[in-house]
Amino acid sequence: MEKGRSSNYRPFPAKNKYLDIKITNKQKITSSIIFSAIRETCDNMLNPPAKLLGLNGIDKFSKEIMKWNKFDKEKLKLAGATNYFQINADGGTGGGIFRRMYGDFLIQASEVVGSKLMRELGVSYIEISKEWDKVGDLMWELSETIECQLLLKMSDIIKGIHLKEIAVLTELLNIISK
Template sequence: MRGKATIHKMNAEITASGRLFIHQHAAHCESGVTSALFRDQGVEVSEAMVFGIGSGIFFGHFPFIKWVGMPITTFRSRPRTLFPKVAKRLGGEFFTKEYRNTQKGMAALRKALSDDHIVGLTTNIYWLSYFPNRFRFQFNGHNIIVLREIENGFRISDPILDHPVDCSTEDLERARFARGPLEPKGFMYWAETVVENPDFRRACLEGIKESCYMMLRVPFPFVGIKGMRYLAKNIIKSPDKLGFPEACRRLANVVRMQEEVGTGGAGFRFMYAAFLQEAAELFGSDELAELSREMTAIGDIWREFAVVSARIVKQRGQSEETFAKAGGLMLTCAGREGQFFKELHNVARKLEA
């Protein structure tokens, strides 16, 4: 049953040593890559499942960390934390290494490919020119899988795209060794061996409990539900405080983070609902199924927030929609997610017993 949700589009590829690799379209790069690495080792696990086990869901708004001049808003956990968590919770031996030297890093990649591994890489998305121009920006946390070397480049399975692509050696070198915030430093990883029948139940519960902690209990005002409330109130006040154009920029940025950067819709909320649906089947739990439906409903409100915000931005004040309405929708989300994670925590504790 597991993994059924992700098998929508299949793309058969051959790895360096002639093994079959099925490329699957995913919403998010890190969970997509992790799930593909596990599948290659014979453990069927869907992207949504990986996302839940690795505690991918999150919310954070950091007004004091600026990125292209705007505060960072995030709907997911920090890049490069998902894979280690999933690896730990499902078990197995994993190769992970960073490289300082470009030549050594590329040589190690070629060696790994010739040793019959498919290799996960962390890259800078700006330098991957196979993406449409507008998908490209200076972000150092994009994950891809290298399948084999081809003439003047590499065959890549990028989970964000629905088909495998070719990438030139030059592009890949630049992308792997890009500098700046969160440098990838040529980070390379793959699964050496995995536990054959991992304890999915325990892994799910560990993932759920950590997510509940991050959303509800972190004693820091900008993360989790508190962060959502903080941002919502900020949005309501923003046109008076910052002026209309700047308020629009900020609001548009939040919506971009929610919808544009490979979230599977509604800032990963739908993907998390998909995870809960699978978990509900795994445990035979009606409560989890109910929570999955609740998360879907919350996701729909996030989508509404995006629609309202986009209208404000588009019509430049001529619209019926107001910042108060957009912020209000986010407050609704915060309230319902607060309740949601409390219930999820209770259900997880009950299932654990």
């Protein structure tokens, strides 16, 4: 196990990291704390510090994936498998699993702040997570079949995700700005 956790191989080496968190000063969760957390997420996603991050990164990914049709079979197979493990809950945090957790957070937070719309946006984020799961499944299929027509299908889904996330995050900002 230690050898596996120390691996330097992609997608993201763990380097035997271990995290221990001790919470000593618990605070009551307030609307202000929730709004601050939501604002930070919205800012990071809508206005990321680099073009490869946040919604800019999602948009770029939808375009870059179309360039994969120039890859040889082995590189295409590797790209599919690597991206599957980055997107899918089996090994990654990008895509579905993050959106599902964030959707759950918004649903729970909606009860504290008393916002039905925030709850609906949480449900929307969970639906977006299912779109990422589809992309992950198509990545795995790509790694097994090397069928280039899957690239357009994935690109279209990712473009749709991009637009949906812009809408959800913009609406979230509207809620917390009132």
